[in-house]
Amino acid sequence: MDGFILDRWHVVPGLSVNHLLQLCLTVPVQFGVGKRFYRAAWKAMRLGSATMDTLVALGTSAAFFASLAALIYAVFSPTHPTPTVFFDTCTMLLAFISLGKYLENRAKGQTSSALTKLLSLTPATATLVTLDPITGAVTSEETISAELVQVNDHFKILPGERIPVDAVVVSGTSTVDEAMVTGEPLPVAKRPGGTLCHMVYLIPWL
Known part of the structure; x- marks a missing residue:
């Protein structure tokens, strides 16, 4: 109107x-x-x-x-x-x-x-290790910037830490939380030969 x-x-x-x-x-x-x-x-x-x-x-x-x-x-x-x-x-x-x-x-x-x-969750450092070429035992450890990690480097991840770069497990077994990357809600077991994704979380031992 x-x-x-x-x-x-x-x-x-x-x-x-x-x-x-x-x-x-x-x-x-x-x-x-x-x-x-x-x-x-x-x-x-x-x-x-x-x-x-x-x-x-x-x-x-x-x-x-x-x-x-x-x-x-x-x-x-x-x-x-x-x-x-x-x-x-x-x-x-x-x-x-x-x-x-x-x-x-x-x-x-x-x-x-x-x-x-x-x-911001990316680890700033990585623990670089040197392995004995015969026994494979760790002979030395050095903390370096995660940006300096190169192909074929060996580094140690402790329970509760995040993976600084994509990697392959050489020794040891543990479980990781890949929910951030794959959406998988359950812990994933990792053994030698298994792949690790950048920034996934290594679950502490209970």
Whole structure:
């Protein structure tokens, strides 16, 4: 009912209060909220490509300027016809896409935070051991940065520690918690020849 009343009230012949309000409310959305889409579309056009931002900018601009042209025609036409406008289409499209962008960026932020926390679990050091070539017994131990571990190095993992790099068990048996990597809720037994994944947890003995 209010919409029909506003349509009956005219600021000037051919321009109703309803259409004027829609125009005034759409302009800040179109050129305020939509500014980032125009900038991104312009950058893409300069590179000779088109993105989703280009589509949004073209679609909303076409709806806005077509509606504006219809209003101008209605005002200056001798018959002052009732114009067909799509200002609501512009605002709704920009609102929904901006909401989608916000949710996307929020999800990316949460993913980055989760990855950062995951990487923070990486052990900073590893216990490098030297084995006797004949007996295979440990002859020396040295604590080094986990980043310095190389292929064919031997290192010792104690119960309660995390695996610093992907490795293969040479000696000893134990169980590891691989829930972080594989989702397996139960401890997994490891024996010589078994593989160990980076950052899995060596379960302490009970």
